[in-house]
Amino acid sequence: MRSEPRTPQPPALDEELFMALERDQLVAGRHRALAPARLSARARGALWALRIFVLLVGAMVIYTFFAQL
Amino acid sequence: MSVTFEETGEFALPLPRHPAQPADELTGEDLARSRDRARVLAARGRSSRWFLLWLLVGPGILAMLGENDGPSMISYAATGAAYGLGFFLPFIIVTFAMAIVCQEMCMRVGAVTHRGYGQLVIERYGRAWGWLAAGDLVFTNLVTLIAEFVAIRVGLAFFNLGAGVAALLGVALVLMAQSGGRYWRWERIVLGLAVFNGLFLLSAVLVKPSAGHIAHAFLTFAPLPHGGFNEILLLLASTIGATVTPWMIFFQQSASADKGLTPGDLTHGRIDTVIGGVLAAVFGCGALVAGAALLGHGGASVDGLAGAGFPEALRRVDGNAVGALFALGLIEAGAVAILTISASTGYAIGECTGASSSFNRSLAEARSFYSANVLVAVIAAAVILIPGVPLLSIALNANVLATVLLPVTLVFMVMLANDRQLMGRFRNGRATNLAVGVTVAVVAVCGAAYGIDSFLLQVHLIG
Numbered sequence: 461m462r463s464e465p466r467t468p469q470p471p472a473l474d475e476e477l478f479m480a481l482e483r484d485q486l487v488a489g490r491h492r493a494l495a496p497a498r499l500s501a502r503a504r505g506a507l508w509a510l511r512i513f514v515l516l517v518g519a520m521v522i523y524t525f526f527a528q529l
Numbered sequence: 530m531s532v533t534f535e536e537t538g539e540f541a542l543p544l545p546r547h548p549a550q551p552a553d554e555l556t557g558e559d560l561a562r563s564r565d566r567a568r569v570l571a572a573r574g575r576s577s578r579w580f581l582l583w584l585l586v587g588p589g590i591l592a593m594l595g596e597n598d599g600p601s602m603i604s605y606a607a608t609g610a611a612y613g614l615g616f617f618l619p620f621i622i623v624t625f626a627m628a629i630v631c632q633e634m635c636m637r638v639g640a641v642t643h644r645g646y647g648q649l650v651i652e653r654y655g656r657a658w659g660w661l662a663a664g665d666l667v668f669t670n671l672v673t674l675i676a677e678f679v680a681i682r683v684g685l686a687f688f689n690l691g692a693g694v695a696a697l698l699g700v701a702l703v704l705m706a707q708s709g710g711r712y713w714r715w716e717r718i719v720l721g722l723a724v725f726n727g728l729f730l731l732s733a734v735l736v737k738p739s740a741g742h743i744a745h746a747f748l749t750f751a752p753l754p755h756g757g758f759n760e761i762l763l764l765l766a767s768t769i770g771a772t773v774t775p776w777m778i779f780f781q782q783s784a785s786a787d788k789g790l791t792p793g794d795l796t797h798g799r800i801d802t803v804i805g806g807v808l809a810a811v812f813g814c815g816a817l818v819a820g821a822a823l824l825g826h827g828g829a830s831v832d833g834l835a836g837a838g839f840p841e842a843l844r845r846v847d848g849n850a851v852g853a854l855f856a857l858g859l860i861e862a863g864a865v866a867i868l869t870i871s872a873s874t875g876y877a878i879g880e881c882t883g884a885s886s887s888f889n890r891s892l893a894e895a896r897s898f899y900s901a902n903v904l905v906a907v908i909a910a911a912v913i914l915i916p917g918v919p920l921l922s923i924a925l926n927a928n929v930l931a932t933v934l935l936p937v938t939l940v941f942m943v944m945l946a947n948d949r950q951l952m953g954r955f956r957n958g959r960a961t962n963l964a965v966g967v968t969v970a971v972v973a974v975c976g977a978a979y980g981i982d983s984f985l986l987q988v989h990l991i992g
Contacts, residue, residue: 478555480566482791485643487556490786491883494652497948510937511661517933517977520984525926527987529919 557710561889562789565713569794585797586804587716588639588784591869592632592777593625593805594723597812598866599680599859600673600924602729604767605813606820606839606855613824614742615752617768618814622747624772625810627968629802630961631939634946635778636798639785641955646782647880650941653948662941663877665934666775667905670874673776673931674909676924677870680863682913687840687856696910698860699867703906706868707899712787712888715872723865726808728858730815732843735851736822743818759986762979763929769975770928772809773968775938776873783876787887792955819855822847867906875902932976939969 483489499507565584572581608617635646642649651659682695706718745751754761781802790798820839826846840859844852872888878901879886885895892899912918943965946957957965985991 478559478563480570481559481563481789482643485562485566485789485791486559487885488554490643490648494649494951496655497653497944497950499654507658507937507940510940513977514934514937517980518930521926521930521933521980524980524983524987525922529922 557891557894558885558887558889561711561713562787566789566791569789582797582800585788585790585794586801587720587788588781588790589632589636589798589802590805590808591716591719591723591784591865592635592781593628593802593809594726594812595719595780595866595869596628596772596774596777597726597729597809597816597862598673598677598870599683599863600676600927601772601813602816602859602862603680603683603839603924604928605816608764608768609817609820610823610839610842612754613752613821614738614746614818616746616750616754617764618743618746618817619750620768621772621813621817622810624769625806625813627769627964627971628772628777628809629806630964631773631942631968632777632781632802632806633799634942634957634961634965635782636785636790636802637795637955638942638945638952639782640790640795640798641792641952643786643789643791645786645876645880645886646779646942646945647877649782649945649951651881653945653951654941658941659881662775662938663881665938666779666877667874669774669927669931669934670776670870671905671909672923673774673927674867674870674905675912675920676927677863677866678909678913679920679924680859681867683838684840684856684859684863686838687844687852692913695863696914699864700903700906700910702864702868703871703903707888707902710889710891712784715888716784716788719865719868722861722868725861726812726858726865727815728854728861729812729819732851732854732858733815733818735854736819736843736847738818738821759979759982762975762982766932766975766979767928769972770930770932770935772813773935773939773972774928774931775935776870776931778938778942779877780869780873783873783880783886787876787889795955816855816858819843819851822851867909871902871906874905875899929976929979932972933980935976936969936973939965939972943969 484492569581569584572584605617605621638649639645644652647659647663650662678695678699681699682692685691685695685698706715709715754764785798823839823842823846826842840852840856842852843855875898876886878884879895879898882897884897886898887895890898912923913920943957943962946952946965947962949956982991
């Protein structure tokens with residue numbers, strides 16, 4: 461007599477091991493996107509100003525580096 | 530099932546803090562991390578205090594000792610050789626205190642959110658900011674990695690080995706350390722190597738420094754360094770750049786999440802960070818004290834990156850053992866930094882592209898993560914093999930460039946750590962914000978002042 465083909469089972473997982481993780485530690489939990497933060501226009505402006513300032517100073521350091529070669 | 534409600538951080542909503550549900554999709558990364566967490570829970574259940582600490586230390590020590598890298602140790606030794614035991618000895622302690630404040634924040638955000646810095650910046654503040662941060666990181670990491678290979682080359686030159694061996698050794702280490710598919714294994718290999726950062730302390734002891742001079746320097750911050758304004762700024766910026774850098778921020782937050790730290794582990798995470806900071810400060814002071822033995826022996830003129838540089842100079846003044854220890858220390862410092870810095874590059878690229886970025890993944894599951902890890906190391910190794918490349922200038926400017934670009938990274942870190950929705954009751958307190966605010970200001974002023982002053986000198990706008 462032929463037996464019915466069985467649906468493949470997922471690999472058995474040690475449940476005790478699995479319970480050691482918090483839910484948001486799972487890869488699935490970590491990939492769940494967070495809501496974007498709301499920044500005020502002033503905060504955004506300050507961030508861009510800092511960014512541009514840092515890039516300018518970085519460019520000066522790189523220029524000085526090449527000029528001194 | 531009874532459910533206890535506790536603020537776990539995510540969105541700061543009182544989320545039900547219950548174990549994961551088997552219905553969630555599972556990966557090999559989950560299983561590897563759950564094994565590590567099960568050991569932590571078992572140790573906590575048995576009240577095995579020391580074993581629990583052993584299980585939970587790692588990211589903090591690695592970030593701090595990783596930053597005691599080749600160029601940093603050469604920079605400390607050069608400062609000692611030029612100025613002796615004075616201002617910069619206690620200043621190293623101050624900069625590591627600043628590093629501890631910043632790194633504790635990274636560990637806390639990683640443990641509470643279980644996400645890396647790059648991923649959080651992208652999700653909370655937008656793709657542009659995330660990519661800019663990752664771009665800065667990849668650029669400064671590449672420059673710093675070149676300097677790490679140079680440091681290994683300097684150390685190996687003492688034993689009459691060449692640049693080819695240095696390049697092969699560094700790349701082989703990266704390949705070997707990440708071959709296991711487990712974060713735990715990678716972390717323990719790098720921790721095992723990092724122990725040898727203590728060789729700098731040993732070489733300091735062997736040069737028999739004056740205890741009175743050391744105590745005087747710590748108590749008075751004197752004598753103050755002499756020299757031109759630009760030279761002092763360079764020393765300040767490179768010393769700060771030797772202790773707080775963008776890669777450390779990316780690395781410790783991502784590694785804390787990868788290790789599986791949770792809000793319940795914050796105390797141990799803090800201990801880990803403080804141990805790392807204290808060890809790094811002591812070993813860094815060791816390098817400065819060893820270098821100070823060359824004061825009066827033409828130490829200021831030692832070209833630390835030409836040939837065997839400092840190890841050879843120390844051998845002539847204090848004997849073969851001191852030179853050999855310093856050379857071995859440089860090889861270790863470069864090797865550990867290559868591993869941690871290339872890891873931070875892999876984490877950053879993985880988090881920004883949304884690809885898997887974990888040492889708990891197999892090579893097939895996280896190709897971009899492992900490829901980025903190896904690729905930056907290979908590029909840096911290739912650069913030191915090019916004849917005539919200005920390795921000395923690259924190494925000296927690596928720390929300064931990191932200092933210049935650091936303020937933006939730190940500001941986003943502070944914003945994340947203060948994000949009430951993200952961190953809930955684990956967000957920064959007033960004292961932490963004050964300490965970090967002072968750190969950001971000092972870093973920004975020193976880095977910018979050096980950058981602008983050097984530029985103006987170069988274009989002859991000031992004399």
